[in-house]
Every structure is written in C-alpha cells, then in structure tokens.
Amino acid sequence: MDNTLEMSTDISMYDLKQGIESIAEELYNIQSFNNDVILDSYDIDDYDHTQLEIDIDFQKYKSGLPILKISSKGKSQKKKLIFDLEKNQIICGKKKKVNFSEIDEIRVGHKTNIFNQFVSRSKDEESKKTSFSILFSGNLRKSMDFICASIEERRIIVSALYHIVQDSKSVNNEYNFVKKEWDSIGKDTIDFSTLKKVLARLNFSTSDVVLQGLMKFTDTNCDYHLDFSEFSNLLKLLRSHPELKPVFFKYAQGRTDIIPIHGMIQFFKEEQKEEWTIEMCKNLIEKYHHERLDYISFENFEEYLTGDQNLAIYPRCNGVYQDTTRPLTHYFINSSHNTYLSGHQLKGLSTSEMYTYQLRQGCKCVELDVWDGNDGDPIIFHGNTLTSQIKFSHVLQTIKSRGFETSPYPVILSLEVHCSIPQQIIMAQHMKDIFGEMLAMPLPEGSKEFPSLESMKFKILLKGHISKTPGSSTSSSSLGSLAGALNTSSTNFSNEASSSSTTTTTTTTSTSGSNYTTDDDDGAVDFKNDEEPDIKSSSSSFSLGSSKKKPTKEKVAPELSSLIYLVSHSFKSASNTKELPCYLMHSLSEEKVKALVQTDSKEMIMASHEHFFRAYPKGTRFDSSNFDPSPGWSIGNQMIALNQQTSSEPMWINDGMFTDNGGCGYVLKPPCLLPEGCEGFDPSSPERAPLSKYSRLIVTVISARQLPKYTKTTKGEVIDPYVTLSVYGSHYDQKTEKTRVIDNNGFNPHWGEEFEFPLYNSQLAMLLIRVDDKDKVGHNRIGHYCIRVENIRPGYRMIRLKNNFNRSIPLASLLCKFRFEE
Incomplete structure (x- = not known):
C-alpha cells in the first residue's frame, strides 16, 4: 500500500x-x-566585516571587479571577481565557480597553504593586510585566494561576501x-x-x-x-507527523485536540523517562503558544518532539561535563593518521588545511611525517610517493593557531622523523620558536603516572623517538641529561644546521611510485612487523612485493630528543609494559589490536591505566580506508589513529564517540576500563559486563523527513530509502538490522518498525544509524548518525542526519523511539 x-x-x-x-x-x-560562515580576521585589523557600514554597489560585482588571484602553485594572476546573485555563485575565471552556500569560511590575511607558497615565491609579506581567502565545503579544504588593491577594497569585498554567504545559507x-x-x-x-x-x-x-x-x-x-x-x-x-497522533491521544485524557498539563507530565514520565513539573510544562507551552496555558495542542506537541530541544543525545553531552582531573591515560583521544593527506596515500594532496579541518573537528592527536627539504628546511609529505609537500614550519604555525579553537585541552604531535641530523636540529628550533612555553617538557625519570587533563590545558605534547630509549639498555635518566640540551645550544642551531646541511644527502623521493620507503610507525605498506622500529633512515627503501629490507637505524639529534614527551617504544607484552616508566608508549597495527583483544585483553586494560597505546591502519590501505575503532577502545587504547579525510563507517563511529563531552577531543573512558571498575571485565567474554547499565536496547524507526538525493542535485529519480541500525562495541555487541524499503518517497517516508539489540556492555556500545537509497544498481548512502548507547535519551527522539563531512544535512531528520531494559 x-x-x-x-x-x-x-x-x-x-x-x-x-x-x-x-x-x-x-x-x-x-x-x-542556520550554519554561520566563519570569519577570521583576528590578527589583521579590528574592522567589523559583519556590519555593512558602507553602501555596496553590487552591480559592480555583477560585471566583475579586477583582482589578483593566487594560483594553486602560489603565482599571482590578474582576474575578474564576479558575484552572480542569480546563480548564487562567486566566479573568478572560466572554471572557478563556487556556490555561496558552500563557502564555510572567509579568512583575512595570508592564512592558507596557497598563500604560504605565494609568500615563499614572492617574499611579499606586505600584501597580508590586503589579502583574503574563501574556503568551501568538503574535507579537501579547497580555497580561493585573493589580493585586493587596498585595505579599503578588501574590507568592502569581504563585508559584501560575508553578508551574501549568510543570506545564501539561510535557505537551510x-x-x-x-x-x-x-x-x-x-x-x-x-x-x-x-x-x-x-x-x-x-x-x-x-x-x-x-x-x-x-x-x-x-x-x-x-x-x-x-x-x-x-x-x-x-x-x-x-x-x-500524523504518526504521532496515537501517542498524543493516549495522554489527551479524553480530549481530541489538546493534552492538559497533567497529561503532559504523565507523557514525559512514562514515555520520555523524564520528571517534569507543572511550571516546566507551562514554560514549554508558552514557548510555542506564546501565552501561558494549561494545555498543549497537537501542532505544538509535534513541534517540540521534532525540534532541537528533543534530540536523541543528552544535552549535557554538548558541553564538557566529564571529570578532567584524571591522568591523561584515562581518556580516549580523537586521533588522526597521515593528517596532512586529503586523499590517496600514494598520490593525494598534502596540505596544512587538513590540520585546520581536523583540529576544528576536535582532533587532538595529529601526525607529521617530516623529511629533509631540498632547501635545508624540513618538509611534510608521504615519503617517496607522489603526494605533494608542505613546509614543516607552516604546519606548526597552523597547529599553534588552530589547535585550541575547539577546546583548551592538549594537542599531541605524532612525529615520524625521516630527517638528517641537521634538519632535525632545525625541526627542534622551529618547534621551540613557534610553540615556546606551550611545549610540554619530558616527565621526570621513572614517572609512573601522567598529570591530569585539566593541568595540561594549552600544552603541546611531542610523541616520537629519542636517541637512546630509556628502560632498555639505558636508564631513563637519559631524558633528564638531555633536558637542558636545547637551552644550552639554541644559539648554535642555525649555524650548525647550515654548516652541516652542505654535506648531507637530502631525501630521495621516487616519482615513479614503484619504489618507496616505509615512512612512519604505521608503514606505507604492510611489510613490517608489529613492533615500532627506531627512527627511520630517509634513504631506506624497498619494492612492492619484494622481501622486506630492514630500515637503517639513525641517531636522533639531542636537541630533538630533549623535547619528546611521549617516547615511542617497541611493544613486547602488556605485562612487560606495566613495568616501564609511563612516558614510554606503543603504536600497534590494527591486526595486532584485534589479536590482543582475544589473547590478552585484561592485561592490556591494566597496562593502559598508566601507559598510552596508539593503533594505526594497516599499510595496504592505499585508498585511505579505515578500520573499526571499537576493538581498540575495548582494551583501553587511547589513540585510534584513523584516516579522518575519508568518510566511512569507522569514521562515523569515531565521530559518535567524540561528539561526547562537548566535542573537546577527550572522552573519559567508561568505568569498566578504569582502575576502580575494571575488575571482572573481559571484552572478549560472552558474559554480561558487571557495570553494564543496560541489557537491551529497543529502537523503533518511525519516520524521516526531507531526505536528500544522493546525486548532490535535485535531478534523478525519487529515492527508495531504508534504514540500517548497527551496534558496535565489545566483541559480542555486534548486530545489524534493516527496515523495509519505502518506494519513491524521500520527503516523508514512514516505517514504524521495531528492533531489539542485546547488550553485553552498554558502556562501550555505539549505535550507528544510516539511511540509504536502494536503486537498480546498488545502494547509495543518504545520511548517517552515530551515538554512544548510554548517551541516548529514552522515548520519542529526533535525529539530525549527517553528511560525509560530519555536518548536519539541512532539514533532513529521522524520528525514532528508544527504550532500554536494565
């Protein structure tokens, strides 16, 4: 029917x-x-571009305004800037067209990778005050970059553009x-x-x-x-939503058009599991009826249930509500792998914009693959591949300016160093000059516990190798002996580097793609064992399909060693790790993590109380695909490093985890993984976890509204949507259910189907909801949403679906009912 x-x-x-x-x-x-455009002009001048203080001649922009546009290679070109208000586009050149509604950010000054290249080429620092850039939708973080004729012209153009973009976004x-x-x-x-x-x-x-x-x-x-x-x-x-009529009539107490206040209180208690007072109900009624009445109509009842006050996630999760006084190792940390890449591992674009994008998404552990630059200045790229290159110092500046926009909690830099000693010294110089007191100095020798999250606000922690790994053949006192090295030799950095660089062979990069090195702990290819090697020589290489050639060990400059806060160390066993100083940490392949879940889960949880573990994707994921982060979380791994430039189910699960705690990038581990609550918990056991709050989740998928077409246009067939619900978490919390397909209706499809999910450990369980279109050739994703199961509010709740870039799809929503059994 x-x-x-x-x-x-x-x-x-x-x-x-x-x-x-x-x-x-x-x-x-x-x-x-409404999704406001970001306007960044904080360090250029104090002019308020959000106020139209000058009359703007939009006719002039319609015909085209002469302007300098900076190309992707950092060259300036004379162009015409056109605002096409009829087509809702900004145009600069034949192929450069961007819809106003797709513009996410306007930056004033030299604040993009393209401007970094421009300044490097032209040495033109003076144009900073007359420059601006627009960044538009997508995780590629593309930009259009301009230099105006004067500061006044820049102010007028940016102000006009800001208001046009805001108006365009209002169609949402x-x-x-x-x-x-x-x-x-x-x-x-x-x-x-x-x-x-x-x-x-x-x-x-x-x-x-x-x-x-x-x-x-x-x-x-x-x-x-x-x-x-x-x-x-x-x-x-x-x-x-006429499907809400039955529940409305249930509490209308014999009326057909209203629910009295006592009926409202009963509804909130029985259906929503919330305690409402008469005063709370009157305030709600006044908000929608605009007067204080003793009842609510169906229209306003419906408006509340489908509005943002009734979202599926508890409101507390929108802010930092968790204890921040625990050691750093007691938190899951939002982490990225190959942060600089915007796509493919072998031929993608490297850009500092990916650091901006991921830091603003709440990422707090980013990766930097550092190689020798031909000009003596270190660079970042995916070594010996066709990926592009960016300056190490430019990335540091981006991290400094963007790292704490989302939250004040520490940023961890995972350094994969392939540089010669002279350029390692320059690396250390750059980090000291740019970060200054933000850099956290190494912990005292023999430390057994990290400081609290709260005490490390606005700090930058370096993770990497040191010249002699403490805890093995050398005592941890080697860290202490290096602690003053940077200060005593800082004045000699530049001279030493310049004198040495003339005799050092720079990085050999393969442009053919047939030969390249393993360029990080994680490996560009899957030929390495699970133990993390020492720092890699920039010249070691091997061919695809050949037997592995062991990387040549190389010294780490004392100046760099003295800055390392988290020291990379080969993993032997969880019991061995517990005996080591806390600052020694391990990086594990995704395969190793899966094996440890089955063989040594309890010991891993215990070891993670004081030590950091980082998991990374296997090297054969050339397409930047990802792995399920749930197994790693279930044994206490704090950093599950994912290719965050790639939209996929693992990333959606990651987003669901780190939406919690205000999206600050740090989520307190559940009690079953903390010292006081881990007794008796085994994530690989078929027995219910002792501290699991719920034993069963029941979800009724009711209906959806205004689902978009997957083609990014309004053309094409009307979609045939269906909903998939999946639970991820402990080994036995893995189940997927699907609704039936609704033919030819993406505007208001109705399902009314109920599904049950048994829960072995609700503390670790994640619910992933995705909406797909079934067509003749396959299935096309429309939108998704992921949430920690214990963050779900019981009752009738609204879900805002998200797109590939983790943004809410305008107007697209899903109405569900959630019930729990304890």
Whole structure:
C-alpha cells in the first residue's frame, strides 16, 4: 500500500483547515538550522566585516571587479571577481565557480597553504593586510585566494561576501527552503502538472489520485491552482507527523485536540523517562503558544518532539561535563593518521588545511611525517610517493593557531622523523620558536603516572623517538641529561644546521611510485612487523612485493630528543609494559589490536591505566580506508589513529564517540576500563559486563523527513530509502538490522518498525544509524548518525542526519523511539 496514502488518511479536515488559516511565514521556524560562515580576521585589523557600514554597489560585482588571484602553485594572476546573485555563485575565471552556500569560511590575511607558497615565491609579506581567502565545503579544504588593491577594497569585498554567504545559507531553514523552491518555479501560481514535477524534485512521488486529494485540501479558492500560501501549506502538511497522533491521544485524557498539563507530565514520565513539573510544562507551552496555558495542542506537541530541544543525545553531552582531573591515560583521544593527506596515500594532496579541518573537528592527536627539504628546511609529505609537500614550519604555525579553537585541552604531535641530523636540529628550533612555553617538557625519570587533563590545558605534547630509549639498555635518566640540551645550544642551531646541511644527502623521493620507503610507525605498506622500529633512515627503501629490507637505524639529534614527551617504544607484552616508566608508549597495527583483544585483553586494560597505546591502519590501505575503532577502545587504547579525510563507517563511529563531552577531543573512558571498575571485565567474554547499565536496547524507526538525493542535485529519480541500525562495541555487541524499503518517497517516508539489540556492555556500545537509497544498481548512502548507547535519551527522539563531512544535512531528520531494559 502506498505509504503516502496511509499518511494522508490520518489527516483530518480539522488539521487541514487549521494549517490553511495560518500565514506561510508562521508555519516555519525561520531561525532553524542556520550554519554561520566563519570569519577570521583576528590578527589583521579590528574592522567589523559583519556590519555593512558602507553602501555596496553590487552591480559592480555583477560585471566583475579586477583582482589578483593566487594560483594553486602560489603565482599571482590578474582576474575578474564576479558575484552572480542569480546563480548564487562567486566566479573568478572560466572554471572557478563556487556556490555561496558552500563557502564555510572567509579568512583575512595570508592564512592558507596557497598563500604560504605565494609568500615563499614572492617574499611579499606586505600584501597580508590586503589579502583574503574563501574556503568551501568538503574535507579537501579547497580555497580561493585573493589580493585586493587596498585595505579599503578588501574590507568592502569581504563585508559584501560575508553578508551574501549568510543570506545564501539561510535557505537551510524551513521557511526559506519553501521560498527558494517557489521562486525557482518562476510563476505566480502552479497547476497540478507543475506541482507533480516540483514534488518529484523534492524527493516525493505518489499516485495522481492521492496528489489530487492533497492539492484539493490546500486549494482554498478552488481554482485548481496553488499560490505561494497554498503551496506552503501543502509542504507543511507533508512535513507533519500524523504518526504521532496515537501517542498524543493516549495522554489527551479524553480530549481530541489538546493534552492538559497533567497529561503532559504523565507523557514525559512514562514515555520520555523524564520528571517534569507543572511550571516546566507551562514554560514549554508558552514557548510555542506564546501565552501561558494549561494545555498543549497537537501542532505544538509535534513541534517540540521534532525540534532541537528533543534530540536523541543528552544535552549535557554538548558541553564538557566529564571529570578532567584524571591522568591523561584515562581518556580516549580523537586521533588522526597521515593528517596532512586529503586523499590517496600514494598520490593525494598534502596540505596544512587538513590540520585546520581536523583540529576544528576536535582532533587532538595529529601526525607529521617530516623529511629533509631540498632547501635545508624540513618538509611534510608521504615519503617517496607522489603526494605533494608542505613546509614543516607552516604546519606548526597552523597547529599553534588552530589547535585550541575547539577546546583548551592538549594537542599531541605524532612525529615520524625521516630527517638528517641537521634538519632535525632545525625541526627542534622551529618547534621551540613557534610553540615556546606551550611545549610540554619530558616527565621526570621513572614517572609512573601522567598529570591530569585539566593541568595540561594549552600544552603541546611531542610523541616520537629519542636517541637512546630509556628502560632498555639505558636508564631513563637519559631524558633528564638531555633536558637542558636545547637551552644550552639554541644559539648554535642555525649555524650548525647550515654548516652541516652542505654535506648531507637530502631525501630521495621516487616519482615513479614503484619504489618507496616505509615512512612512519604505521608503514606505507604492510611489510613490517608489529613492533615500532627506531627512527627511520630517509634513504631506506624497498619494492612492492619484494622481501622486506630492514630500515637503517639513525641517531636522533639531542636537541630533538630533549623535547619528546611521549617516547615511542617497541611493544613486547602488556605485562612487560606495566613495568616501564609511563612516558614510554606503543603504536600497534590494527591486526595486532584485534589479536590482543582475544589473547590478552585484561592485561592490556591494566597496562593502559598508566601507559598510552596508539593503533594505526594497516599499510595496504592505499585508498585511505579505515578500520573499526571499537576493538581498540575495548582494551583501553587511547589513540585510534584513523584516516579522518575519508568518510566511512569507522569514521562515523569515531565521530559518535567524540561528539561526547562537548566535542573537546577527550572522552573519559567508561568505568569498566578504569582502575576502580575494571575488575571482572573481559571484552572478549560472552558474559554480561558487571557495570553494564543496560541489557537491551529497543529502537523503533518511525519516520524521516526531507531526505536528500544522493546525486548532490535535485535531478534523478525519487529515492527508495531504508534504514540500517548497527551496534558496535565489545566483541559480542555486534548486530545489524534493516527496515523495509519505502518506494519513491524521500520527503516523508514512514516505517514504524521495531528492533531489539542485546547488550553485553552498554558502556562501550555505539549505535550507528544510516539511511540509504536502494536503486537498480546498488545502494547509495543518504545520511548517517552515530551515538554512544548510554548517551541516548529514552522515548520519542529526533535525529539530525549527517553528511560525509560530519555536518548536519539541512532539514533532513529521522524520528525514532528508544527504550532500554536494565
């Protein structure tokens, strides 16, 4: 049976007339879903670009304004800058077109990788105050970079652009969405045929009989055409949730049009598992009715349940609410692998923008693969591959300026050093000059516990190798003996580096792609064992498919060693690790982590109380794919380093974990992994964990609204959506369920299907929800959402679906009901 027909029969004439009597603007929340553009001009001048203090001649921008555009290679080019307000685009050159709504950020000054290249080529520092860049949607962090003729011109252009982009993004709210669709029709009224085409574009298709009935309901003057107000009412009707009527009537206490306050209190207690007072109910009623009444209507009841106050995640999770006084090792840390890459491991683009992007996403452990630069200055790239190169110092500047925008908690730099000794010295000089007192100095010898998260605010921690690994053949006192090395020799850094670099062979890079080295702990290819080698020689290499050639060991400069806070150390066993000083840490391959879950999980959990463990993807993931982070978390691994430039289920699970605790990048491990609660917990056991809060999760997938087409356009067929629910976590918390497919309806599909998930340890369980379109050739993802199971609010809850770049899809939502058994 047609799902839309089922829905329409639930809509009474009373509901319809009530909607028709409303003015179109009052039907929608005009402030919903706004996503402001970021404006960064903090270190250039104090001019407020958000205020239009100058009259702007938009006609001038329509015809084109002369400007200098910086190319991807850092060269300046004379171009025309055009604001095409009709097509909603900024244009600069034949192929450079970007929709205003896709612009995420406007930066004033030299603040992109392209400007770094420009300054390196031209030595033009003076243009900083007349320059600006726009960055647009996507994890590639592409930019368009410009130099204006004067500071005044830059102020006018940036102010105009800021307001145009803000206006363009406002279509992400409900009313402007309707207005945009109406304006695109270009007529004062529309007939049945036009309406059918418009709705198909909006992902809604139904029989002519049903659509004629809907049109008749909203055609108030019976002229067989719809004007804007009538069209608005029809879309409002389609966006409504008649499937909520049964629960509304259940608590209406005999009424058909309202729920009295006592019924509301009963609803919140029985369905939502919340304790509401009379005063709380009156405040809620006043918010939607705009007056203090003793009841709530269905329309306002529905508006609350489908609004942002009723999201599936507990509101507390939106801020830092967890204990921050515990040692650093007691937290999961949002970590990235090959942070500098925006795509493929062998031929992708290396860019400092990826550090900005990932740090703003809450990442707190980033990776830097450092190699000798031909000009004597270290560079970052995926060694001996076709990936591009960026200056080490430029990346440090980005990390300093962006590392603490999301939260004040420490940033960990995982250094994979392939440099010669002279350029290691320059590395150390750069880090001291740029970071200064932000650098955390090594812990005292023999330390058994890290300082607290709270005490390490605004600190940068370096992870890497030192010249002699303490705890093996040399005592940990070697760290102490190196502690003053940097200070005593800092004045000689530049001279020593310059005199030595003339006799040092720089990095040999292969452009053919047939021969290249393992360029980090993790390995570019999967030929290494699971133990982390010492620092790699920049000249060691081997061929794909050949037998492994052992990398040549090379000294680490004392100046660099003296800065290392987390010392890389080969892993032997969890019991061995427990005897080592806490600052020695291990990097483990994804395969090693899976094996340890099965063979040594309890010991690993104990070792992770004082020591750091980092997991990384296997080397054969050339396409930057990822692995499930759940096994590593289940044995206490703090850093699961993922290719965060790649959208995939593992990354969605990672996002679900680190959405918690305000997205600050640090999430306190659950009690089952902490010293006071780990007794008796084994993630590989089929027995329920002693501290598991819930034994069962029951999810009812009710309905969705305004699912987008996967083609990124409004063209193509109306989608056939279905929902997949998956639980990840401990070894036995792995289950997937799917709803049926709804044909030809992405605008308001209804499922009403219930699924049960037994839980062995709800503390570690994650729920991943994804919506896909089933078509003739396969399945296409529409949106997703992931959440820690113990962060789910029971009852009827709203979910905002996310896209590949971890951003909410405008207006797209899923309504579910959640129940738990303890």
